[in-house]
Amino acid sequence: MIMSHSEQYLWLVFPPSADRDDWVAATKSQAEHAGFTVMPAASNAKDVPSDKILILSRDAEEPRKAGAPSRNVAVLLSDRGPLLPEVDANSEPAPRHAAVRNASELTRRGYAFFSERVFKAEDFKGDAVEVLPGLQLLGLNSGPESERNRALSEAFSVYANNQAFWGSEIFDFNAKDVRHSNGQVTFDLTGRPRILIFGPYIVMPAGRWKAVVRLGFSVPSAKHRYRADWGSQEVYTSYEFRPGRDGVFQLEIEYEWDKPSASEFRLLLLEGAFDGEVTFFGAEITESR
Structure with a gap:
């Protein structure tokens, strides 16, 4: 059977987090070093002349809708909480509430659609981890988290447990x-x-x-x-x-x-x-x- 292009692409899903940009940058560097072409989900991977394509997304709904097999999808969760510093520090609660709703929904989808393919920051404390076929990643040394972000990280464990x-x-x-x-x-x-x-x-x-x-x-x-x-x-x-x-x-x-x-x-x-x-x-x- 000949596989469609969408079945060959690899996907990494990063729900919103305080250090998401750092995770994406580190992943892009390591993946490109391993020979992958790294693309955002909005790009058209069909136009890329490569058989090693890694697509980065915020939302596990995207690889699910694209028909990606579970083995080609990984969800990476930060342990620094979902709120950017400027949102966390904002005295007006409405932006923070919206950020919590959005980040928790995207985290929920990761567990709902690819529960066996969820990696947490603590999984990367030692040696490199093979998160997808042919792709090993090292973790980050992120800065300290706020008390609210720490508590939100704990609260989001409701999806796993x-x-x-x-x-x-x-x-x-x-x-x-x-x-x-x-x-x-x-x-x-x-x-x-x-x-x-x-x-x-x-x-x-x-x-x-x-x-x-x-x-x-x-x-x-x-x-x-x-x-x-x-x-x-x-x-x-x-x-x-x-x-x-x-x-x-x-x-x-x-x-x-x-x-x-x-x-x-x-x-x-x-x-x-x-x-x-x-x-x-x-x-x-x-x-x-």
Whole structure:
């Protein structure tokens, strides 16, 4: 049987990451040294007079639509998180939320379409790794990651393990006084009824997913009414409660995604408060069977 050109091309998929440009540059140099012609996905590989073509892409949907066999596709994931420094540092949350949605969706597709061909940065700590036939790659010595990017990298492991811890660093808080310490966030409750916690807009695969959230309440904050929402931004599973006493509480809430879409956990204060503090310890996300 004669193979089509698309079945012979090799593909490397790099979802968005803080050091994606560095990975692409290093890969291009090593691949060209190995005799490959390296091209972006938008190019027409048919016009290239070479039998060793490597196509670079952000999206695993592209090689899937092109009919590339799994053996000719590899997905490379950075461990530096998905956010570029300028997005990570931006005080306006909307660009960051959009970046998280985009990067998580492209990472999800990598696992969904080529789960056996996903390589992580930790796989390159030693000798060169053969990621595709005839192509061995060495890893990078990237700079330090931010706390938010570190937490997002951990959160994205939900695609590999069907569970992940979502740390407080990847959520947003609506309060005048917000204190981050040892992976948890304590914030002042004083003010009108409002959304206290929201985020992180990571795209969830279709299925039923449970969020186990730990919250701490001071004596004044324990007397107020709250609502917790978990779902796909527009539709939620909701739970109203009043702690009644101070201490740390665990909340379990489930929602079923009928198709992949962005996720949101929200904690709402349902009545005005004159004092009190709430502590958020993050959420454990697991697929419910």
